[in-house]
Amino acid sequence: MSKKATSTKRERDPAATRQRLIDATVRLMLQQGFSGTSVDQICKAAGMTKGGFFHHFENKEALGTAAVEWWGQMGTALYAEAWKDTTLDPLEQLHRMFDIMVGFTRRPDEAACVCMVGMMSQEMSATNPAFQAACEKELNLWTANVARMLTAAKKRHKPKSKFDPVQVAWFLNSLWQGSMLVGKTCRSQELIRHNLKLARNYVDGLFQTN
Amino acid sequence: MSKKATSTKRERDPAATRQRLIDATVRLMLQQGFSGTSVDQICKAAGMTKGGFFHHFENKEALGTAAVEWWGQMGTALYAEAWKDTTLDPLEQLHRMFDIMVGFTRRPDEAACVCMVGMMSQEMSATNPAFQAACEKELNLWTANVARMLTAAKKRHKPKSKFDPVQVAWFLNSLWQGSMLVGKTCRSQELIRHNLKLARNYVDGLFQTN
DNA sequence: CTTTACATACCAACCGGTCTGTATGTCAAA
DNA sequence: TTTGACATACAGACCGGTTGGTATGTAAAG
Numbered sequence: 330m331s332k333k334a335t336s337t338k339r340e341r342d343p344a345a346t347r348q349r350l351i352d353a354t355v356r357l358m359l360q361q362g363f364s365g366t367s368v369d370q371i372c373k374a375a376g377m378t379k380g381g382f383f384h385h386f387e388n389k390e391a392l393g394t395a396a397v398e399w400w401g402q403m404g405t406a407l408y409a410e411a412w413k414d415t416t417l418d419p420l421e422q423l424h425r426m427f428d429i430m431v432g433f434t435r436r437p438d439e440a441a442c443v444c445m446v447g448m449m450s451q452e453m454s455a456t457n458p459a460f461q462a463a464c465e466k467e468l469n470l471w472t473a474n475v476a477r478m479l480t481a482a483k484k485r486h487k488p489k490s491k492f493d494p495v496q497v498a499w500f501l502n503s504l505w506q507g508s509m510l511v512g513k514t515c516r517s518q519e520l521i522r523h524n525l526k527l528a529r530n531y532v533d534g535l536f537q538t539n
Numbered sequence: 540m541s542k543k544a545t546s547t548k549r550e551r552d553p554a555a556t557r558q559r560l561i562d563a564t565v566r567l568m569l570q571q572g573f574s575g576t577s578v579d580q581i582c583k584a585a586g587m588t589k590g591g592f593f594h595h596f597e598n599k600e601a602l603g604t605a606a607v608e609w610w611g612q613m614g615t616a617l618y619a620e621a622w623k624d625t626t627l628d629p630l631e632q633l634h635r636m637f638d639i640m641v642g643f644t645r646r647p648d649e650a651a652c653v654c655m656v657g658m659m660s661q662e663m664s665a666t667n668p669a670f671q672a673a674c675e676k677e678l679n680l681w682t683a684n685v686a687r688m689l690t691a692a693k694k695r696h697k698p699k700s701k702f703d704p705v706q707v708a709w710f711l712n713s714l715w716q717g718s719m720l721v722g723k724t725c726r727s728q729e730l731i732r733h734n735l736k737l738a739r740n741y742v743d744g745l746f747q748t749n
Numbered sequence: 750c751t752t753t754a755c756a757t758a759c760c761a762a763c764c765g766g767t768c769t770g771t772a773t774g775t776c777a778a779a
Numbered sequence: 780t781t782t783g784a785c786a787t788a789c790a791g792a793c794c795g796g797t798t799g800g801t802a803t804g805t806a807a808a809g
Binding site for chain 3: 367368369380
Binding site for chain 2: 359360361362364365443447448450451452453454455456461464465468469496497499500502503504505506507508510511512513514515516520523524527528531534
């Protein structure tokens with residue numbers, strides 16, 4: 330019984346500390362943007378001093394890209410419920426994805442329906458190539474998944490007329506990003522839901538009703 | 540002949556100076572965002588010192604809202620070519636609007652197709668109520684114009700099925716904002732054009748073909 | 750002579766980042 | 780099993796530069 334068996338108070342958990350910094354960053358950035366959020370603020374929110382911060386991240390930019398990546402992973406995990414079951418009718422997959430997106434609009438208070446990728450992209454992608462690349466990667470991933478489902482749907486359902494799944498996927502991605510943007514500006518989650526309704530109908534309208 | 544008749548060198552033109560400051564702000568903000576753009580930078584770009592700047596604007600926020608308003612006026616002026624002629628078939632008005640939007644994607648180099656309202660909105664609307672209100676106002680204006688045209692189009696063309704012009708207008712506004720966002724991130728003006736093509740087809744599809 | 754439109758000089762607060770110090774864990778030699 | 784060298788994970792003080800903003804001076808216009 331030489332090994333510490335009980336409740337040795339947990340300090341020195343670098344992975345958790347790093348994650349705490351990322352979590353704080355995401356939370357603050359969604360509210361204030363990247364430039365508007367200082368390292369001091371992040372450290373304070375994560376219960377950490379600046380010395381410790383720069384041990385985990387080379388600079389503020391490194392934290393930013395880490396935050397975008399983390400956001401992407403979290404998003405993918407949330408969408409996975411709709412995407413993973415490849416035996417499902419792809420059109421049904423898309424509908425479940427829309428359900429999930431509607432779910433985002435129903436989340437409580439200020440954890441509202443916003444996207445860090447979209448925000449970071451608008452603010453930084455023109456000046457910071459690393460951020461631009463990170464954001465583009467996440468947008469590509471979302472689009473690729475939607476395009477895959479649309480392509481699969483074309484095989485199971487007769488399309489009403491010709492369409493390019495990739496183009497439609499970008500169309501839907503743009504609409505989704507724009508919806509969150511406008512929804513935030515107009516402080517209306519209902520607006521987002523209306524857009525999602527029309528988008529859903531649009532997708533259904535691509536295929537012949539049975 | 541006491542009055543200076545010739546070429547009195549133009550100094551002291553406060554209106555022009557103010558506009559120069561706004562122009563510089565717009566140019567810099569489109570590149571770097573609001574927080575990322577400093578007053579010093581703006582002054583330098585406008586050939587002005589900070590003392591002069593704060594004579595024209597109470598603070599940086601006042602300049603920001605002025606810039607958004609200016610952007611809105613400029614936008615309205617650009618869209619006017621499609622909107623003003625109310626005797627025209629409203630569906631044709633919408634098509635001309637789409638033409639104008641496509642035109643934005645063909646502008647040279649780094650005056651690319653981006654929207655200051657969308658950028659400012661993403662970055663600041665969560666924290667700064669003045670900016671949020673200013674951006675919301677501009678979005679409302681665009682939507683109102685599109686909704687008006689859609690409503691008028693319903694009277695002249697039989698709609699294929701029921702739709703709410705206001706909802707569709709917000710749908711299109713969101714798509715437009717999102718297209719510029721994604722287009723910037725992916726550095727692809729063609730992507731925006733594809734989205735506009737699909738949007739155009741979408742609007743056409745609302746009405747019965749003749 | 751007053752008002753306006755700037756320029757100049759300056760400020761405290763804050764920025765991202767570095768430096769050094771120290772408590773804690775790891776691991777191998779004794 | 781103990782010990783001690785070393786790496787890791789932070790804390791805290793500090794740095795030069797920049798931030799938005801101000802106080803003051805001054806020249807031009809009316």
